[in-house]
Every structure is written in C-alpha cells, then in structure tokens.
Amino acid sequence: MTKKINTLNEDTEKSHSRVLLEDFQGAIHKRTDRLFVYLMLFQWLVGVIAAIIISPKTWEGAVSQTHIHVWAAIIIGGLITSLPVYLCLKRPGQVLNRHVIAVAQMLTSALLIHLTGGRIETHFHVFGSLAFLAFYRDWKVLVTATLVVTIDHFVRGVWWPQSVFGVLTSSHWRWVEHAGWVVFEDIFLFISVKQSLKDMRNVSDRQAKVENLNLVIEKRVIERTKELHQEVVERKRAEEALRDREGLLRSTLESTAEGILVIDGKGNVTHTNKKFQEMWRIPDHIMEMKNAFKMREYVLNQIKNPEEFAKKSIKELLTCSEEITELIEFIDGRIFQRYSRPLAQSEMEGGRLWSYRDITQQTKSEQAQRELQEQLDRALRIESLGHLAAGVAHDLNNTLGPVVGYSDMLTRELPKDSKAAIRAGKIKRSAEEAAVVIQDLLSLARRGKYEMHPTNINEVIESYLDSPAYEHLKERNPITKVEISLYPNIASVLGSAPHLSKVVMNLITNAFEAMPKGGILTVVTEQLLTEKLAGKYQNPASLDYTILRIRDSGHGIAKEDIARIFEPYFSKKSLGHSGSGLGLSVVYGIVKDHKGLCDVQSEIGIGTEFILYFPVSHVVGVPTKGEQTKVTGGIEAILVVEDSLEQRELVREIIDSLGYFVVTAPDGHFAVDFIKTQPVDLVLLDMIMEPGFDGLDTYREMLKFNPTQKAIVVSGYSESDRVQKVLNLGAGGFVKKPYSIDTLAKAIRSALDKSPVLAQI
Amino acid sequence: MTDIMHSENQDEMRPYGSLKFVVFTILWLVAVTGLTIGMIEYSNSPGNPGEPPAQWPDVKQLALNQSKPTLVMFIHPHCPCTRASLGELEIIMAKCSGRFSAYVVLVKPEGTAADWAETGLKKSASQIPGVTLVVDDAGRLAQEFQCKTSGATLLFGQDSSLIFQGGITSSQGHSGDNAGRSAIVDILHGRIPEKIKTPVFGCGLVDSMCAMGDVN
Numbered sequence: 001m002t003k004k005i006n007t008l009n010e011d012t013e014k015s016h017s018r019v020l021l022e023d024f025q026g027a028i029h030k031r032t033d034r035l036f037v038y039l040m041l042f043q044w045l046v047g048v049i050a051a052i053i054i055s056p057k058t059w060e061g062a063v064s065q066t067h068i069h070v071w072a073a074i075i076i077g078g079l080i081t082s083l084p085v086y087l088c089l090k091r092p093g094q095v096l097n098r099h100v101i102a103v104a105q106m107l108t109s110a111l112l113i114h115l116t117g118g119r120i121e122t123h124f125h126v127f128g129s130l131a132f133l134a135f136y137r138d139w140k141v142l143v144t145a146t147l148v149v150t151i152d153h154f155v156r157g158v159w160w161p162q163s164v165f166g167v168l169t170s171s172h173w174r175w176v177e178h179a180g181w182v183v184f185e186d187i188f189l190f191i192s193v194k195q196s197l198k199d200m201r202n203v204s205d206r207q208a209k210v211e212n213l214n215l216v217i218e219k220r221v222i223e224r225t226k227e228l229h230q231e232v233v234e235r236k237r238a239e240e241a242l243r244d245r246e247g248l249l250r251s252t253l254e255s256t257a258e259g260i261l262v263i264d265g266k267g268n269v270t271h272t273n274k275k276f277q278e279m280w281r282i283p284d285h286i287m288e289m290k291n292a293f294k295m296r297e298y299v300l301n302q303i304k305n306p307e308e309f310a311k312k313s314i315k316e317l318l319t320c321s322e323e324i325t326e327l328i329e330f331i332d333g334r335i336f337q338r339y340s341r342p343l344a345q346s347e348m349e350g351g352r353l354w355s356y357r358d359i360t361q362q363t364k365s366e367q368a369q370r371e372l373q374e375q376l377d378r379a380l381r382i383e384s385l386g387h388l389a390a391g392v393a394h395d396l397n398n399t400l401g402p403v404v405g406y407s408d409m410l411t412r413e414l415p416k417d418s419k420a421a422i423r424a425g426k427i428k429r430s431a432e433e434a435a436v437v438i439q440d441l442l443s444l445a446r447r448g449k450y451e452m453h454p455t456n457i458n459e460v461i462e463s464y465l466d467s468p469a470y471e472h473l474k475e476r477n478p479i480t481k482v483e484i485s486l487y488p489n490i491a492s493v494l495g496s497a498p499h500l501s502k503v504v505m506n507l508i509t510n511a512f513e514a515m516p517k518g519g520i521l522t523v524v525t526e527q528l529l530t531e532k533l534a535g536k537y538q539n540p541a542s543l544d545y546t547i548l549r550i551r552d553s554g555h556g557i558a559k560e561d562i563a564r565i566f567e568p569y570f571s572k573k574s575l576g577h578s579g580s581g582l583g584l585s586v587v588y589g590i591v592k593d594h595k596g597l598c599d600v601q602s603e604i605g606i607g608t609e610f611i612l613y614f615p616v617s618h619v620v621g622v623p624t625k626g627e628q629t630k631v632t633g634g635i636e637a638i639l640v641v642e643d644s645l646e647q648r649e650l651v652r653e654i655i656d657s658l659g660y661f662v663v664t665a666p667d668g669h670f671a672v673d674f675i676k677t678q679p680v681d682l683v684l685l686d687m688i689m690e691p692g693f694d695g696l697d698t699y700r701e702m703l704k705f706n707p708t709q710k711a712i713v714v715s716g717y718s719e720s721d722r723v724q725k726v727l728n729l730g731a732g733g734f735v736k737k738p739y740s741i742d743t744l745a746k747a748i749r750s751a752l753d754k755s756p757v758l759a760q761i
Numbered sequence: 762m763t764d765i766m767h768s769e770n771q772d773e774m775r776p777y778g779s780l781k782f783v784v785f786t787i788l789w790l791v792a793v794t795g796l797t798i799g800m801i802e803y804s805n806s807p808g809n810p811g812e813p814p815a816q817w818p819d820v821k822q823l824a825l826n827q828s829k830p831t832l833v834m835f836i837h838p839h840c841p842c843t844r845a846s847l848g849e850l851e852i853i854m855a856k857c858s859g860r861f862s863a864y865v866v867l868v869k870p871e872g873t874a875a876d877w878a879e880t881g882l883k884k885s886a887s888q889i890p891g892v893t894l895v896v897d898d899a900g901r902l903a904q905e906f907q908c909k910t911s912g913a914t915l916l917f918g919q920d921s922s923l924i925f926q927g928g929i930t931s932s933q934g935h936s937g938d939n940a941g942r943s944a945i946v947d948i949l950h951g952r953i954p955e956k957i958k959t960p961v962f963g964c965g966l967v968d969s970m971c972a973m974g975d976v977n
Contacts, residue, residue: 054841054844054934055841055842055934056841057839057841058840058841058842058964059837059839059840059911059964059965060964060965060967060968061837061870061900061965061966061967061968062870062872062873062877062968063968064839067841068800068803069800069841069934072796072800075796076793076796076797076800079789079792079793079796080793082789083785083786083789087782091782094782096782096783096786100786100789103790104793107793107797110797111797114800114801114804114935117842117844117845117934117935117936118845118931118932118935118936118937119936120937160801160805
C-alpha cells in the first residue's frame with residue numbers, strides 16, 4: 001500500500017515536474033519575448049540612426065537626396081521589427097514568436113551589416129543575436145536562425161555571390177564556411193541550452209518534489225487542523241459539559257440541607273457551601289481565609305466540649321482513614337450530626353470531607369415523639385391495667401361483698417367486746433383493705449368516682465396520722481423522726497378526702513421506705529401564690545395553690561429516674577418489699593384528678609421532696625371530719641337485681657335487716673317482667689350482668705313501663721359512662737361494691753327520699 | 762468574449778498559433794525578403810565608370826611617378842559610399858607600401874562653397890599615409906581623367922599607361938574583399954590580376970555626370 005502510494009506520488013511528481021518545467025519555459029519564453037520587443041525596437045532605432053549618420057544622403061555633384069539606406073533602415077527595419085513585436089505583445093510566449101524573432105533577428109543582422117557598409121564588426125550582430133536567441137533555451141530557435149543565415153549565404157553564394165561575398169564568382173561551398181561559424185557558435189549554445197534545460201528540469205523536479213511534499217504536508221496540516229479543530233470542539237464541549245456538571249454539582253452542594261466542608265491535607269479549605277457557613281455562623285472574613293484552623297478556632301467557643309472537638313478534628317484530618325459519624329452539642333442547645341470521611345481523590349491525599357446536619361429539631365421531635373410514645377405506652381399500660389382492674393374489681397368486689405357484709409352483720413349482731421365480734425371486725429377490716437387495693441387499681445385506671453367536696457388538707461393529714469395504718473408504719477420505722485408543719489387556716493381544696501388521704505399515705509409510706517436506716521420525715525402544708533415550680537415537672541396554671549410537701553432524708557432518686565417515678569410499677573425497690581408498685585402512679589392520678597400538679601426534687605444522698613399543688617377551692621363545703629349519720633331503714637318494697645347468687649343473698653339479708661320488703665331477680669329480663677306485674681318503690685340494680693342486657697338496659701326497659709321508677713345502681717367497677725347514663729336517666733345513686741351496711745342503707749334511704757323524676761328516655 | 766477566449770484557447774493548443782498568424786508570418790517574410798533584395802540590388806548597382814584615358818593626361822595638379830605606378834582615386838567629398846573605398850585604399854596602401862604613389866582627388870563641383878570639400882572624407886583621406894590629397898576645383902581633373910563616379914580609381918604605370926580602372930568596393934559603401942582591391946594589389950606585387958577593370962560604386966562626381974551605369 002505504501003509502495004503504491006509512493007508510486008502514485010512519483011507519478012504525480014513527474015507529471016507536476018513536467019507542468020512546472022513547462023511553466024518555467026513558458027515564463028522564460030514570455031520574458032524573452034518581452035526582451036526581444038525592446039531589443040528589436042532598439043535595433044530598428046539604431047539602424048535608422050546608423051543610416052542617417054553613415055549614409056544620410058546620396059550625391060550627384062553638388063546635388064544630394066536622402067540616401068536609400070535611410071529609407072531602407074526605416075521601412076525595411078520597421079517591417080522586420082513589426083511582426084515579431086506585434087506577436088510578442090499580442091500573444092507572448094507562443095512558439096511562432098520566437099521563430100519569427102529568429103528570422104527577424106537574422107534579417108536585422110543583414111540589414112545592419114548592409115547599412116554599416118559590411119563592417120566586420122557588424123557581423124558580430126549575428127552571433128550576438130544567436131546568443132540572445134539562446135535565452136529562449138529552445139535549440140529549435142537557433143536552428144531557425146542558422147537556417148536563415150545558411151539559406152541566405154547559400155542562395156546568394158550560388159546565384160549572387162557579389163552581394164554576399166563581394167566577388168562575382170566564388171566557390172559554391174563558401175556559404176558552408178559562413179554557416180559553419182554560425183553552427184560553431186550554435187554548438188556551444190546547444191550545449192548551454194541543454195544544460196540549462198537539464199538544470200531547469202532538475203529545478204522543476206526539486207520544486208515538484210518540494211511542492212508535492214508541501215501538498216502532502218499541507219494535506220496533513222489540513223487534516224491535522226481538522227483533527228485539532230475537532231479536538232478543540234470536543235474539548236470545548238467537554239469543558240462545557242464539565243462546567244455544567246460543576247455548576248450542577250455546585251448548585252447541588254449549595255442546595256443541600258447539609259453544611260459541607262472539604263479540607264486538604266495541608267489544612268486548606270478547598271470547598272464549603274453557604275449552608276456550612278450559616279450553620280457554624282462563621283463570618284465572611286474568616287471564610288475567605290480558607291484556613292481550617294482559623295475556622296476551628298472561631299467555632300470552638302460554640303461547642304459544649306471544645307477541647308475534645310479540637311483533638312478529634314485534628315486526628316481525623318491527619319490520621320483517620322475511617323468514616324466517622326457523631327453528634328456535636330452546642331452551648332445554645334443545637335445539635336449537629338457530623339459525618340466525615342477521607343477524600344478519595346489522589347491529588348488531595350490526606351484531605352477529608354465533613355458534612356454537618358442540624359438535627360436539633362429532629363432530636364427534639366424525636367424526643368417529643370419518644371415521650372409521646374412513652375406516654376402512649378403508659379396510657380396503654382394503664383388502660384390495660386384498667387381493664388384488668390375492672391375485671392378484678394368486679395370479681396373481687398363481688399367476692400368481698402359478702403365478706404364485708406356478713407362480717408359487718410356479725411359485728412352488729414355479736415356482743416361488741418366478744419372475741420367473735422373482734423374477729424368479725426378484723427375480717428371486715430381485712431376485707432376493706434383488700435377493697436382499698438382494688439380501689440387503687442381503679443384509681444390508677446381512672447375509673448374511680450370522686451365525690452368532690454371542699455376539703456381541708458390539714459385534716460386529711462391529721463386523720464391519716466391518727467389512722468392505724470400510720471401507726472403500723474411508724475412502728476415499723478421507729479428511728480425515723482417525723483416533723484409535721486401544717487399551715488394554719490389553710491384554704492380548702494375541692495377534693496375527695498379518701499383519695500387525698502390515699503395520696504398522703506402513699507407519699508409518707510414511700511418516705512419511710514426511702515429511709516430504712518432512719519432519717520427525718522417532714523410533712524409541710526403551705527398556702528402560697530403559685531410561682532414557677534422548682535422542678536419544672538409541669539407548668540402550673542395561674543391559680544392559688546394549697547401546697548403539700550412531704551420530704552425525706554433518704555437515699556434520693558437518680559435524675560434519670562425522676563421523670564419515670566410516677567409510672568406504674570416503676571420502682572427501684574425490690575419486689576415484694578413494699579406496696580403494689582402503683583403508689584406514686586396512684587398519687588399522680590389522684591392529683592391530676594384534683595387538677596393539681598406534682599413536682600419532685602431529689603438529690604442522691606440528701607433526700608427527696610414531693611411537692612403537690614392543689615388548686616384552692618372557694619366553695620364553702622361541709623365538714624369532712626366527724627360526719628356520722630345513723631343507719632336508717634324503711635318499709636318500702638325493693639327489688640334487688642343481681643346476677644351473683646351470693647351477692648344477691650347478702651343484699652337481700654342487709655335490706656331485709658333494714659326493714660324493707662325485699663324481692664330479688666337474677667337478671668334484667670326477670671326484673672323487668674317482675675315490675676310489670678308487681679310495682680316496687682326502688683330497684684337495686686347491679687350494673688354488670690349478662691352481656692347485652694346490663695343494668696342500663698334493664699333500667700331503660702323499666703322506665704318504659706314506669707318512667708318514674710326509682711333505682712340505685714351498684715357495681716364492682718368504679719363509676720363508668722354506663723353508670724353515669726343510668727344516673728342521668730334518674731337513678732338515685734351509685735354504690736360501689738363492696739359496700740358496708742351503712743353505705744347501702746344511706747344510699748337506699750336517700751334514693752327513696754328523692755322526689756320522683758320523669759325519666760327522659 | 763467567448764470567441765476571443767475560444768480563439769486564445771486554440772492558440773494555446775497550437776504551438777505556432779492560429780493559421781492566421783502563420784499566413785501573416787509568411788507574407789511578412791516575403792515582403793521583407795523582397796525589399797531586402799531590392800535594397801541589395803540597388804547597393805550592387807555600379808555608377809558610371811567613365812572612359813579614362815589610356816595614357817596619363819597632361820595635367821598640372823598631378824604628377825606621374827616615373828619610378829613606380831601612380832594611383833589616382835576620385836572621390837565626392839560628401840559621398841557616404843566612398844568611405845568604404847578609402848578603407849580599401851588604406852588596405853592597399855598598407856599591403857603595397859612604397860610600391861606606388863597615390864592621389865586622392867576631392868572633386869569640388871563648380872559653384873560650390875570654398876569649404877565644400879572640407880568633410881570627414883577629406884579628413885579620413887588625409888590620414889592615410891602616403892596619399893596626396895588634391896582638391897579638384899570645378900571637377901576639371903575628373904573631367905581630364907574622364908571619371909564620373911566617386912571611388913573611381915585609376916592606376917597608371919611608370920610608363921603612364923593605364924593599367925587598372927574601376928572601383929575598389931564590392932558594392933555601394935560595402936567594405937571587404939573585392940575584385941578591384943585584389944587586382945591593384947596583384948598588379949603592384951607584380952602578379953597578374955584577374956581583372957583590370959571593375960565597377961565603381963558611389964555618387965556622381967559632378968552634376969549629371971555621376972549617372973549610374975554599368976561600366977561594362
């Protein structure tokens with residue numbers, strides 16, 4: 001292939017060389033044509049001048065006229081000159097031109113020789129002309145000129161020798177001598193022309209080669225230029241694409257919610273985004289320094305633990321090759337999540353990238369969510385406990401009902417100081433304590449029904465301090481010193497004395513248990529305008545509060561536990577050692593039900609103080625202490641609707657002992673049917689009965705028949721929505737199981753004594 | 762325009778150009794040749810040779826040398842063609858120095874100014890060694906010797922006999938080898954010349970005396 005190309009190139013070169021040679025020759029021919037135009041015009045002029053000088057006139061004696069040589073010089077010389085000059089001007093370079101010139105030049109020689117009287121010197125014009133003609137570098141021109149000379153001498157030598165040789169007769173070969181001299185010069189001129197042509201050919205070859213090489217080079221240059229142009233275009237495109245990508249990257253970098261910082265191995269900041277500056281609140285002049293150490297110096301005072309942060313930063317930059325994620329806490333509460341990793345780019349070896357995300361809100365949200373979840377879990381636990389408590393209460397209350405009732409009856413029936421009466425009394429108290437536990441469960445489940453009255457908290461405390469339970473507690477902790485400081489004339493709170501008593505009991509019990517090795521228990525009541533709560537446990541409303549403080553000098557509660565101490569079954573105490581694990585939860589529930597606030601302050605090794613805030617009641621209430629009512633009975637007809645046989649029998653005996661006429665029904669349907677045939681004054685209605693027809697359903701049916709039917713609702717549960725609906729329908733009261741005879745008697749009498757109300761079904 | 766280009770293209774294709782130029786060239790050649798022949802023919806037309814006397818005439822201005830031949834050349838002081846004759850005379854003088862006496866007679870027609878003969882030719886003639894210049898006032902000597910054309914040369918022997926007559930150029934004003942010169946030189950060297958009478962090329966020495974004509 002290369003050989004073929006070379007061959008082609010050689011052919012092209014040869015062809016091109018020929019063209020160049022022809023061009024050269026053409027140029028020479030044209031140039032020489034122009035030269036001869038001037039030369040011939042000059043010769044003509046010289047001829048005329050010579051004629052005028054040499055032979056201006058011809059004479060006859062004293063008479064003269066213009067010499068014929070003058071006319072010959074003008075006319076013949078002009079004629080000789082005219083055609084070649086015309087041809088050279090009209091179409092320079094043509095072959096005919098130079099041959100005409102050759103002829104004309106030889107004729108001019110003849111003319112001049114003649115005009116100069118055949119001077120030998122003038123003959124040199126012939127040889128000079130041949131030399132001039134050799135300028136054409138065309139040997140054929142010399143041949144033409146030589147032929148003209150030869151023919152002239154031959155013809156004249158043969159037929160007119162006197163005109164050329166000056167003799168009337170001469171040798172027929174004398175023309176050969178003249179022609180020979182011309183040929184002699186021609187030989188040199190031929191050699192010169194040949195050599196000149198050879199040189200020209202060589203020059204043409206070289207020029208063809210050079211031009212061919214130039215063409216090849218130019219072609220290559222053009223191709224390379226195209227390639228370069230293409231490369232430039234592609235490079236520009238690539239640069240534009242790179243700029244676009246860089247722009248996109250920069251835009252992305254600026255658009256991200258994270259602060260980005262890139263530092264090379266020398267501590268120079270190579271990249272940051274606006275978010276980074278905003279997050280770290282770094283002023284522009286420091287950013288412009290691009291110095292990581294200056295930046296770090298500036299931000300250190302914002303961080304909670306600057307020394308550790310500074311050490312970590314340097315270590316990460318200089319030595320760490322791992323990805324690191326950690327949190328940075330700020331003095332002002334902000335929290336950043338910091339992620340860093342070494343740069344992968346080799347040119348920035350040792351560099352590192354940090355990205356910072358402000359997770360303050362996220363952390364707070366997560367904390368709130370966590371708390372919410374905990375509250376939900378707690379609520380669910382409490383709800384679950386409530387369900388459990390409800391079931392247990394119902395069953396246990398039904399079980400305890402006869403125990404309480406019959407022991408109560410025994411206490412009443414037996415001699416007061418008899419052992420049997422005392423034992424029956426203990427049975428009753430035990431049963432009542434068991435009922436209290438159930439009540440705790442119900443309180444926790446918030447299913448208890450509070451009878452709110454203006455209550456003096458001091459009296460509640462004193463009542464508890466006088467109670468056997470406190471005495472028993474004191475006996476178990478004899479070395480604990482108890483200090484009581486009650487605010488005189490303290491304002492009443494709207495509350496339930498038993499529940500408040502429960503609160504006092506639970507807190508004092510807790511205090512004693514917190515001081516197993518003794519200590520000081522302080523119970524204080526205060527009357528203050530509310531200020532900001534010290535423990536910030538909850539925000540108080542803007543109300544006046546009656547404050548109860550119960551403080552111990554025990555082991556204290558760890559800070560992390562304080563928030564959870566009111567949760568059910570959260571206890572650091574060993575199981576079984578103390579109460580049900582519901583103590584503080586019950587306290588919390590009761591306080592909340594009283595629209596109060598709980599606060600606690602504790603310090604490990606110093607002690608714990610519970611501070612309860614109860615809104616002051618401005619309602620004038622009945623005294624809570626010393627209220628004793630006599631058990632009263634009646635003669636009205638009472639229908640007891642109770643699905644539990646034991647309970648039904650107990651109630652029947654109690655009511656019967658109170659003098660009333662008692663009938664019983666095992667379920668609601670029976671009871672409804674019964675009153676349709678036999679009206680009764682009051683229905684003692686158990687709330688929880690067979691599924692689908694409970695106390696509320698029964699009472700509704702009864703009211704359809706007798707809209708003024710009086711009733712009391714009884715339930716092992718605390719007051720529920722359905723109980724409330726029964727009460728709303730017109731029931732005269734609610735008695736919670738287990739109940740004492742007094743409680744029941746009071747409720748029956750109260751209900752019977754109420755005026756009949758037309759129920760709104 | 763198209764035709765011109767077409768014509769030029771045709772010229773380019775033909776090395777000698779169009780036929781038109783070739784024809785022009787041939788016509789040109791014929792014309793030049795014809796005129797040149799005419800001119801040469803004119804130049805080779807001799808003047809009136811006259812009828813010189815066979816013996817040295819009795820004239821006062823010129824004296825026949827008794828010991829060697831005497832050459833007398835009659836020239837027109839203004840004849841351009843005669844310069845060649847003087848050149849030939851100079852050659853003869855050079856080749857045959859001391860073998861003869863030479864007179865150059867400058868013929869001054871009657872009625873011409875006194876300095877009419879004071880020309881370049883006279884000066885040239887005076888510079889030829891051994892030549893005696895004689896001004897022929899009113900052309901009397903020319904008349905005595907019966908010479909009518911400038912350049913006419915007569916050679917008389919010691920015995921006053923005419924041994925050569927004619928011109929010593931091959932044509933008008935044309936220097937170079939010629940029969941007249943050769944004959945004189947041969948005579949002076951004692952050789953037998955090819956010719957003793959040659960044509961004379963030059964202007965008429967006197968009015969209506971210098972008519973051209975063949976000496977033969």
